Each structure stands twice: as structure tokens, then as C-alpha cells.
Amino acid sequence: MIDRLTCLLCPIGCELEVETDGERIDVRGHQCDKGPDFAAEEVLRPKRNLAASVPLRGTADRMVSVRLSDRVLRELLFPILAEIAILRPAAPVRRGDVLIKNVLGSGVDVVATRTVD
């Protein structure tokens, strides 16, 4: 079977052609050595990062933006978003602070992407 997909790792967005034949995966069209691993992952178990923005505890609109420390399986995005939705970090928050460690046992953390004093 041949899949066509766009590599998501950088803005170049290489057009990848992935041929799967049982266990074997052939990848064409990548411009860097990360392409084949991405393609295999994308065909079998796609992973994504996510970003959101939550208010500081006790405020309505002093926002801290967050993301995941690494990409997770795509089906975990909405369960993790539900955890982030109830997050109300207390000031001060530094960029890189871990706000939820190992969120839902995914192995990745929810981290602050902004410093708010």
C-alpha cells in the first residue's frame, strides 16, 4: 500500500511517499534523515504536540500559554486538553515550569511557555 503524506517536522513540509509491505516500510521524498522515522510513525501511530492558554489562579484573563514537552499519540490530545482546561497555575510562572508531570501517564509533561510574574 502506498500512502502520501506531508512531513510535519518542519515548515519545509516534504511530500513523503510511504510504501508499506507487511513489516517493511519504504519512504521516499524526504530531504533529511528524520523523514523515514516520521513517516513510519505517521502511518502506524501518529503523534502530535498541542498548545493551549490558561488563566492564572484567581484571575480571569492573565494568561499562561502551555504545550507538551514532547509529542504524544494523537488520540491522547483531547483527554490531555481536558486536564489542561482545569489547570489554574499560581503566579509566578517561569517559562519551562512543569505544570502537570507525566500527564495521564503519557510520559510527557505540560509545560509553561511564558513567564508571568
Added chain:
Amino acid sequence: MTGREFDVAVIGGGPAGLAAALGARRAGTEVLLLERENRLGGILNQCIHDGFGLVMYKETISGPEYAERLIEDVDREGIKVETGAMVLDLSADRTLRVNSRSGYGLVRAKAVVLAMGCRERTRDMIEIPGDRPAGIWTAGTAQNLVNLQNLRIGNEIVILGSGDIGLIMARRLTFEGMKVKGVFELLPWAGGLERNVRQCLHDFSIPLALSTTVIDIRGRDRVSSVVVARVDERLKPVPGTEREVACDTLLLSVGLIPENELSKRAGVSLSAATGGAVVDDRFMTSAPGIFSCGNVLQIHDVADWASLEGFEAGKNAASFARDGLPAGEKAVRVATGEGIRYVLPQVIRRGIAGVDLHFRVTRPRRNVWIEGRGASTGTTLFRRKFPRLLPSELQKLKLKSAPDEDLEVSAHD
């Protein structure tokens, strides 16, 4: 009024302006960085998604992180920063009229870097007929409201235009529990990057309808629906293809326009193709000592490239502040030929090799040659084959040798 004096004044503290201030400072000049918002970072502050920094920092980070890293460098390096400072006027002799927290005053600079960024095209500019209800925003305004002000902008969303901000917002609003009913694009191809079509739309089964536009907006107080229709090759709506889509919110992601009001005041020549200044290979505009970089010069699809342009423009502004303009400079002009929307820089000084040519194609192409030929002799100066080029992608190509006649750049199968 005598005013304050600086070697280099940078207008705008986003990804390009921050880098320009650093570039000028590291070249040993006294730098003033002016930002009209209350904090530095520009549009990066509301771009909370990741994908920034791959070129600058070799890792993928979010907009706010990218901004903070640049701002920390600016703080460390002794650059004079004024936020809440709006430049009201700029003249060709590099006098700035500034309304700042300490009041109105003049700034005189030996060199100026323009880094004011861009604005979004609005409903009025694309002339959508219909009612005038609440619930219509540009995608970037929605991004600001949602990410920085914690507001819920609606429940059922339609997005007109497939620019990157619109695609990013389709995903963001889906994450916030809103229903994005579709993205409609006038052209037969997406305006944003392929990766964003995939990870922001396909991932969430949000339909993208190409060659389709919004022809009517309905609603009394609030948007209640829009009418969409297919368009033909001349981009005219095809009768009989209309369909009504119920929604309470319409976002527009229909293009960005460099914000060059100050450049015009200073008499800087602008390009109709880019909407930004005409510049030479050091990013200097037609007004000597005034440089331009980032989205005020050309719309970038990656912030890192705006910053790289900023570093260069800042460094070159510092040289100008120190040495002025060398006597007897000669230059060649770079024109756009068939299949090319624009090429930048539009001017290259004679004897300068290694210039990066930025360009965009007019339509998607496969296995296409990009060629630069001498305008008078027809000699080919460079020729390079690209497997695939899209209008949504700003491309770079290095000119190895120094052109010694005017050039025309074109695309061929």
C-alpha cells in the same frame, strides 16, 4: 526641539525588530528599540502553537518561548528598549517623532530599521456583501481574544481563507470545544503551509473547500449563517452552486499586508508585488540609511526567517551608522519574469556575490526550473530545478556569482 540621538533606531519589537536590534548592537552601535505595545514580542505572544525556532534554535518551540529567548538576549546586551512608544512620523533624514510613556519627543538616528510587521486583510478589503452583524473577526484578532484574553468567541465557526493563521485557529478553536464547520478558499490551492492543512484540518476532519468563497453574510445582531458558492477560473461565483452554512462566527484569513505607513512618510519606494519596500542586498530601502526587514518587508511564513532578515538588516544599519554610504556604488536591478510573483532583493550592488534571492511562484508547480537571465545579453546566470514549488512557500536561492547586468528571474517547466 533637539531630540535624543542614537546610532540605530529600530521600529517594532517583534521577531524581526528584536533580531535587528541585536544585529546592530552586536556590531557595536548604540541602539534604541521602539515598540508600541506594552511588551516586546509582537505577534509571537499570541502564537502559542509550536513550530518556531527550528532554524534559530534547532528545536521546535512556541511563539512566546521564541520571543522570550530573543528578549533575554536584548536585555543582556545593553539595548535601550522603550515599550508603549508609538512612532508617529518618520522623515527621510531619519528623524522619528515618538509618543512614548515620557511624552512626545524627537529621536534622531544615523540609521533606522523598519520592522513594523503587517496587518490582516479585512472584510471591507475583500468586499463581502451582506449584513453587518457581530461575530466577524480576522483570524489573528480571534487568536488574540482566545489566547491572550481568555474569551470564547463563538460556538459554530466558518473560516474564509486558508492562510496559516486561519488553519492554526481552526485547530485551536477545536481544542477549545468549538465546532469548525469548514474552511473555504477562493483559490484552487491552500494559502497556508501543507503541514498546517494536515495537522490543523485533516487531523480533526475539518473540511477544506477550494475554489469556494463566501458570497453573503446573514444575521441581525449576530451572524446566523453565511452563503458559500463555488467560483470559476476567473474567481467569479458560479450561479446554482450556492449553499447556506449555519454558524455564529466567521473568521477571515485572507492575507496579510505589510504595514508601511511610516515608510511612505519617509518617501521609501514600495513594491506593488510585496507590499513592502524595494530593498537592495543589504535590506536598505530607496531612502539611504533606512532599512527594512520581517513582515513589513515581505510576508514570511516562518518567524525564524523574519529574524534572520532582522539580524542582517540590523548589522547593515550599524555599518551605515558608522561609515555612511560608500561613494560610487553601482547596482543592478532584479525583475520578475513569467511564473514568479516577486523576487527580493529588487536591487543588488555590483560586485556582490552570495546574495540570497527570496521568491514566490504564482501557482503550484512540479519539476520546475527557476532561472535568472541577464536582461540585455540573455545569458543564464543561474538555473535550478525544484521538485515542487507552492505559492504559499517563500523560497530562498543563493546567487553564487555577482550579477553584472540587470536580471530577470522566471519559472519554466
